[in-house]
Amino acid sequence: MTAGPPPTDWEKARATARDVPALPPVARDLADALGHALAEPLTALTDLPPFDTSAMDGWAVAGPGPWRLDGSGVLAGGQPEPLRPGAAVPIATGARLPEGADAVLRREDGEADAGSGLLLDRSAGPGPRVPGRDMAPGSEAAPGREPAPGRDIRPRGQECRAGDPLLPAGTSVTPTVLGLAAAAGYDRLTVHRRPRVDLLVLGDELLETGLPRDGRIRDALGQLLPPWLSGQGADVTARPLLPDGFGPLYEAVRDSTADVVVTTGSTAAGPVDFLHDALRAVGARLLVDSVAVRPGHPMLLAELPPGADGRARHLVGLPGNPLAAVAGAVTLAVPLLRRLGGHADAGPLDAVCAAALPGHPRDTRLLPVRRAGRAVVPLPFDGPAMLRGLALADGLAVVPPGGAEAGAVVEILDVPRP
Numbered sequence: 428m429t430a431g432p433p434p435t436d437w438e439k440a441r442a443t444a445r446d447v448p449a450l451p452p453v454a455r456d457l458a459d460a461l462g463h464a465l466a467e468p469l470t471a472l473t474d475l476p477p478f479d480t481s482a483m484d485g486w487a488v489a490g491p492g493p494w495r496l497d498g499s500g501v502l503a504g505g506q507p508e509p510l511r512p513g514a515a516v517p518i519a520t521g522a523r524l525p526e527g528a529d530a531v532l533r534r535e536d537g538e539a540d541a542g543s544g545l546l547l548d549r550s551a552g553p554g555p556r557v558p559g560r561d562m563a564p565g566s567e568a569a570p571g572r573e574p575a576p577g578r579d580i581r582p583r584g585q586e587c588r589a590g591d592p593l594l595p596a597g598t599s600v601t602p603t604v605l606g607l608a609a610a611a612g613y614d615r616l617t618v619h620r621r622p623r624v625d626l627l628v629l630g631d632e633l634l635e636t637g638l639p640r641d642g643r644i645r646d647a648l649g650q651l652l653p654p655w656l657s658g659q660g661a662d663v664t665a666r667p668l669l670p671d672g673f674g675p676l677y678e679a680v681r682d683s684t685a686d687v688v689v690t691t692g693s694t695a696a697g698p699v700d701f702l703h704d705a706l707r708a709v710g711a712r713l714l715v716d717s718v719a720v721r722p723g724h725p726m727l728l729a730e731l732p733p734g735a736d737g738r739a740r741h742l743v744g745l746p747g748n749p750l751a752a753v754a755g756a757v758t759l760a761v762p763l764l765r766r767l768g769g770h771a772d773a774g775p776l777d778a779v780c781a782a783a784l785p786g787h788p789r790d791t792r793l794l795p796v797r798r799a800g801r802a803v804v805p806l807p808f809d810g811p812a813m814l815r816g817l818a819l820a821d822g823l824a825v826v827p828p829g830g831a832e833a834g835a836v837v838e839i840l841d842v843p844r845p
């Protein structure tokens with residue numbers, strides 16, 4: 428048996444996976460744009476708010492009070508009549524402010540006097556009183572008072588003006604982005620096409636249901652990977668479990684038209700590990716062939732022959748051990764899929780180690796950790812074949828060769844989430 432190529436440094440492997448152009452732009456209705464990345468900056472199509480708006484339920488007032496009540500009221504969505512100086516009209520939160528109004532008096536701060544038809548400001552004590560009702564003969568009327576001009580008004584353009592840049596290209600479309608785009612006047616968005624993934628889970632020993640039996644175990648990765656990779660912006664097709672053997676794997680890779688084929692298992696040098704043979708047979712070019720990382724070092728990344736549109740296609744080979752497969756996915760599959768989908772890099776998330784994190788003597792180690800206050804601590808059950816620690820983890824710590832001391836700062840990678 429020949430020794431394989433020297434493993435690629437972990438950072439370099441991750442950078443290689445990111446070194447692909449984004450898929451072309453497509454237009455999507457807002458309802459279908461979630462999880463894509465913006466292919467163009469989001470530019471406001473309107474002022475926001477689009478008109479001066481009441482921020483509170485109460486009365487729109489013009490000039491100093493007390494005010495003459497005028498009109499039945501303005502509701503959100505209505506077109507108000509202009510307000511004359513000295514007048515007030517009931518107004519609802521979100522309603523367009525009448526022309527001539529210069530403030531809103533909140534409902535809890537005002538009192539409408541049915542007898543006089545006047546609106547009084549009660550926000551700072553009794554204030555101006557109604558002659559003949561609550562003023563003793565000879566007493567002086569308090570001076571007129573008005574809420575500070577602009578009070579409780581959301582002025583037109585407070586959040587943005589039409590044409591203002593709101594979000595850069597590369598922003599991931601989250602529910603908030605959909606809401607902002609709708610508020611800013613969009614019905615459709617120009618986003619990058621989502622990468623299509625064919626997931627091939629290999630292994631004759633794998634069962635889809637029931638208890639492990641007769642030397643066979645349950646397929647964990649067929650459950651773990653599709654929702655995770657979908658959450659990373661991919662459209663995942665999970666193919667039926669593939670039997671071990673060169674033929675089925677070769678044909679599945681050869682016939683796939685997906686942007687990315689993700690395989691699990693068959694990366695090592697066992698008697699039924701045919702991935703390298705299948706890659707050679709389809710004319711693939713290996714970009715990364717094992718990585719200096721634990722677990723997961725047999726992971727690989729290959730460029731497949733281009734698709735019908737001439738675009739490069741890729742294959743990510745994840746090791747079969749479940750935690751090793753997750754390590755392979757965070758190193759190669761997730762960066763590749765995020766970049767193909769046009770998502771901007773989020774930048775590293777760092778944390779302080781509350782306790783020493785054990786490392787590998789030469790290789791990077793990816794270790795399940797959980798938060799302890801603002802710091803992180805390692806979790807037990809972190810073996811390559813185990814998911815028990817990862818299932819409790821808040822992240823995977825990137826531990827440098829030799830380990831990290833308590834107090835050191837390490838990068839934290841996201842654990843699988845939908």
Ligand SMILES: Nc1nc2c(c(=O)[nH]1)N[C@H]1C(S)=C(S)[C@@H](COP(=O)(O)OP(=O)(O)OC[C@H]3O[C@@H](n4cnc5c(N)ncnc54)[C@H](O)[C@@H]3O)O[C@H]1N2
Binds near residue numbers: 692723747
């Ligand atoms: N002589 C050597 N043997 C091994 C090496 C090595 O360097 N030299 N590397 C070890 C490491 S590290 C890993 S990781 C595995 C990688 O193996 P493969 O990618 O070829 O995967 P398999 O052999 O098919 O399976 C390994 C292990 O994982 C279990 N498995 C596979 N698929 C699933 C699944 N979908 N769900 C749950 N468990 C799965 C499988 O039953 C095996 O136990 O190779 C080592 N050997």
Ligand code: MOO
Binds near residue numbers: 720723724751811812
């Ligand atoms: O990838 Mo293996 O141990 O590193 O499970």
